[in-house]
Amino acid sequence: MTVFYEYKRITTKKNLIFQEVIVNGWVRYFRSNRFIIMNDGSTLKDLQIIVMESNFSKELLKKITIGIALQIRGIFTESTGKKQLAEVISTVIQIYNKVSVSEINKTILQPKFHKPETLRDQAHLRFRTKLFSSIMRIRHQLSFCAHEYFYYQGFFYIHTPIITSSDAEGVGGMFKVTIFNLNDLPKDDQQYIDHTKDFFGHETYLSVSGQLEGETAALSLGQIYTFGPTFRAENSNTLRHLSEFWMIEPEIAFYEITDNMNLAEDILNYFLIKILKRCKEDIYYLKSKEDMLLERLQLIVDNSFCRISYTEAITILTSQPKIKHTIHWGIDLLSEHERYLVEHFCRPIILLDAPAEGKAFYMRLNDDEKTVSSMDILFPRIGEVIGGSQREERYELLLNRMQTLDIYEKPYWWYLDTRRFGSVPHSGFGLGFDRLVQFITGILNIRDIIPFPRTPKNAEF
RNA sequence: UCCCUAAUAGCUCAGUUUGGUUAGAGCAUUUGACUGUUAAUCAAAGUGUCACAGGUCCGAAUCCUGUUUGGGGAGCCA
The missing domain is CATH 2.40.50.140 (Nucleic acid-binding proteins)
Structure with a gap:
């Protein structure tokens, strides 16, 4: 043989x-x-x-x-x-x-030597390069680590739909899914587009998050996670945004915000420790391109994350003359502020209890009635790697919140049902998989760590 | 989407400020030599729609306008 x-x-x-x-x-x-x-x-x-x-x-x-x-x-x-x-x-x-x-x-x-942009122009061949094959082996290992971690923690892997009719975050752009001939759209009597004639009988989109469906599963199975592609039709042109990216979203029943933070910190540590151990060769190769790579990774492993509330962060930032953009309680933190906090504490930040205004409807309202039980994890260089919260489990409060934000509640009847039949405290978060790969490999542009990047004006391969 | 910036050989770049005859270098490629090398070395050769479209001028890679694409920053977020 x-x-x-x-x-x-x-x-x-x-x-x-x-x-x-x-x-x-x-x-x-x-x-x-x-x-x-x-x-x-x-x-x-x-x-x-x-x-x-x-x-x-x-x-x-x-x-x-x-x-x-x-x-x-x-x-x-x-x-x-x-x-x-x-x-x-x-x-x-x-x-x-x-x-x-x-x-x-x-x-x-x-x-x-080829510039990363040149490699990207030949995305089908860049797998052959030392740089990109290293990144791909690490990316593979990281995917495996995610499943491994959850498997041993007793989580169930749930496949949430990619085609949805709900807008989970209230975030802007979603990609429409239709079988209509766009040059010949069916109209109703009032000359509006007749979506009942479309494939699903109503408007559908590519999912921006599996969270809402994930919650329904968690409120029966206990601990679940999703790991799949996510789509955002935003015109973002940055080093850390993709139109199609991969997200890991755990959702856990009976978890309060502190449990949620502990889980997030534990999983990030687990990933880094495993990658440093299992991908030594590739990591050392990448270190040769980026001097401080190992130190940056080790910093995460060696230090516990700094947990501060939004209000505390504002206090710290207002006392800093170096900050250019004016700041007051209630604003969304700008990337300048996030960067300052990470550098100030020299370790990842878990930013808690953001103002309710501007945050998603499903986040749990705190007792002060001004903030919600949110948590954003900020890393050096890549910024927000995790965004999560304790979810609002109280039916009346959730409904109020939706009405305040002008969200038409009818399409969410199934989501609201979870708060009517055995509702319990629960929490979860979304971990930007590609951003984590970016952080671990030290690559500057997120387009260079995913095989076939989709960004505005770019979906050639 | 907004601001800044760039696009010259297969790659990485010089030349553009101050318009002037035939646009250069290194690497890669081709041919030959060598054969225990480490992105081998030596010798010789070929290689361009100066992003695209228009304008100014006797003359444009160079100046002007528009477009496309890339890069950096901002916003949105994971």
């Missing part, structure tokens, strides 16, 4: 020395007509293949170019070179497909 080896498996196994192996991969470069440097994506490390010139025809060697895929049969041997412990001395080289040299010269596959 033919045994194929991943580099990840063989490069660490000494007992394979002098054995015959078969490896596949893509050529990164071919040096001195003797050393083929290949990678199969399983690990950051490249595998060096030794070519004994006399064993192969010139025609064959000429076809081996950057970017080509090869299968090598050979003997796994200790290397006499300094940069690798072992290598493969080839006996058979099989080329999968020819590559046009003039064409490949136009791609990012040539072993050179």
Whole structure:
């Protein structure tokens, strides 16, 4: 039987020395007509293949170019070179497909420095680069860690719908979902668009959050989480916004805000500890691009988060002459303020009890009747990584709140029902998965840590 | 969406301030030499719609207007 080896498996196994192996991969470069440097994506490390010139025809060697895929049969041997412990001395080289040299010269596959924007322009090829493959391995590991954490904590993974009819946050832009021919829209008697003729019989959108559905599940199953794509049709052009991003949303019955904070802090710590342990190689590679990466990650692990209320934050900020933007109780904190707080305390901030005005309708009203039981977790560089709250479990108060905010309550009848039949205190939050990947990898632009970024004016791949 | 800024060879950039003849460099590529190298080295060669559209001028990569796209900052948020 033919045994194929991943580099990840063989490069660490000494007992394979002098054995015959078969490896596949893509050529990164071919040096001195003797050393083929290949990678199969399983690990950051490249595998060096030794070519004994006399064993192969010139025609064959000429076809081996950057970017080509090869299968090598050979003997796994200790290397006499300094940069690798072992290598493969080839006996058979099989080329999968020819590559046009003039064409490949136009791609990012040539072993050179490319700006992140250039890599993004060839998003389909950037998986082959050391930088992006490192990020992808970390991203994968982080997804797995999320499921692992919740699994061992007894949470249930719930698949909330991607197509919804409700606007969970009251946040601005949502993507409409329709099967209508936009050049020929069905109209009713008053010449308004007749949504009853659309696929679902009413207006539908791509979900901006699985929270409302998540709450209904939590209020039966106890502890649940969702982990899926989320869509925002906002015209945000920043380093940390995507139109399509991934969010982890736990929702827990009988949890009050303090339990919620503890969970959020614990899970973030868990992620960082696991990634630092499991993705050492890739993290160290990224550190070579970004000096302070490890220190920044270690800062989170070593320090408990600073928990302060919105009101306390305002007090601190008003006494600071450095702050440019004027500030008073009631305003939304600007990114300048958030950045100041994180730097001031030198660790992540959990910002509590924001003014009710401007916060979502489902957040629980505090006894002062001015603030809600909200929590935002602020990280260095990326800002808000978690936004959550204790939910308003009191039916009358929730209804009042919706009426104050002019939210038409009828479509939310099923959500309101949860407050009528065995309502209990409960809490949850949304964790921006991509922002966390961004923080862990130290990459400046969020578009460079997701395989195929969707942002305003960009959905090519 | 607003403010600032940029777009020159496959890549990374110089040239633009102060318009002037044939637009440069390094790397990559091609050809040759070498063959235990580490993004090898040496020699030679080829490579441009100066983002797009219009304008000013004897003459525009360079000045002006518009458009597109990228980058930085702000807002919205995760």
